[in-house]
Amino acid sequence: MADVISPGGKLAANPIFLRDEDLRQGIELLFYAYRDFTSEPDAILAKLGLGRAHHRAIYFVGRHAGITVSELLAILKITKQSLSRVLSQLVQEGYIQQRPGKRDRRQRLLELTEKGKELERQLTRTQRERIARAYREAGAEAVAGYRKVLLGLIDETERRKILAHLDGSAKASG
Amino acid sequence: MADVISPGGKLAANPIFLRDEDLRQGIELLFYAYRDFTSEPDAILAKLGLGRAHHRAIYFVGRHAGITVSELLAILKITKQSLSRVLSQLVQEGYIQQRPGKRDRRQRLLELTEKGKELERQLTRTQRERIARAYREAGAEAVAGYRKVLLGLIDETERRKILAHLDGSAKASG
DNA sequence: GAAATTACGTCAGCCATGTTGACATATTAC
């Protein structure tokens, strides 16, 4: 009962890594990794009176300078009201600045201020170091597998957008 | 500027997958995967008036039948007050039952009721299917890499406990 | 050029889930 899930007896012929036990391991690893991955930035943010939601906003604005509010909403998948709370605080405290869109002046293009970049670096450093260590210890092949599986966990509709992001982001500077 | 992070110029000699761009990709994949991974169970839970915190409790109690409150706290890394709220609701609504520890009668060993098991199956099914599909599409080698890297992301102190969990859980039934 | 749509913002209130701090009760350990 612990090794094969068989509501239809159908998975019996599947590869060994699809046993119920292994799938649960996959679930738990994701939980534990996420739990610890967020803990360091959370501690830094707490001292500044900010939270994880601020981190996410800062991160993606830093990543995609000049991003619009709608685009950011599509990434975070939260309501505009939730984002607004976070964003207006970040603007008010000088981490993010807005400028009207050139082609479409309704848009408020978002970018980090120097202060924002500073915080972004500080927050991301801990996570980058953590990832770098894990990558280094696991090796190139494992990294490829990590990417492949995580990408497969993402909703299909989203996957394309993200792939475009990831590939295109090197040139999308400024 | 986009391909090598060099505050000390030190990372230049490192393998290709340690470029800033790749590390950020690793960060983002984790964010996106987690975001989508939790969305389906969240929707089910919402209909029952429960939340993600309930899911976590149910999941780990199901996984480790007879777990103590302290052990559960150590896994979730939240305060006992936070857990208590969730747990007492789950007990009251008949998803979880408690029995005093045999050796130590201060302990309240936790286990799922039939109703709890039912819900656990329902919640975990969506995630298990998601993982299974991703695993299948990525292949055995990628799965090994996924595990390796995620394990590397976990705090060192925790890693051992978790490894013990993961290995030992097949025999820890009832 | 008027009307509809879009991008964004805001007010108000609700809920889930995390936190701290203080205190209570059983049980076990020394």
Add this chain to the structure above:
DNA sequence: GTAATATGTCAACATGGCTGACGTAATTTC
């Protein structure tokens, strides 16, 4: 018998989701 441990509880607070309603400016459509 006293101290420590396992658990629970009350109260108050913060964060960050949510819904619903409404407002403004700019763009698009006809």
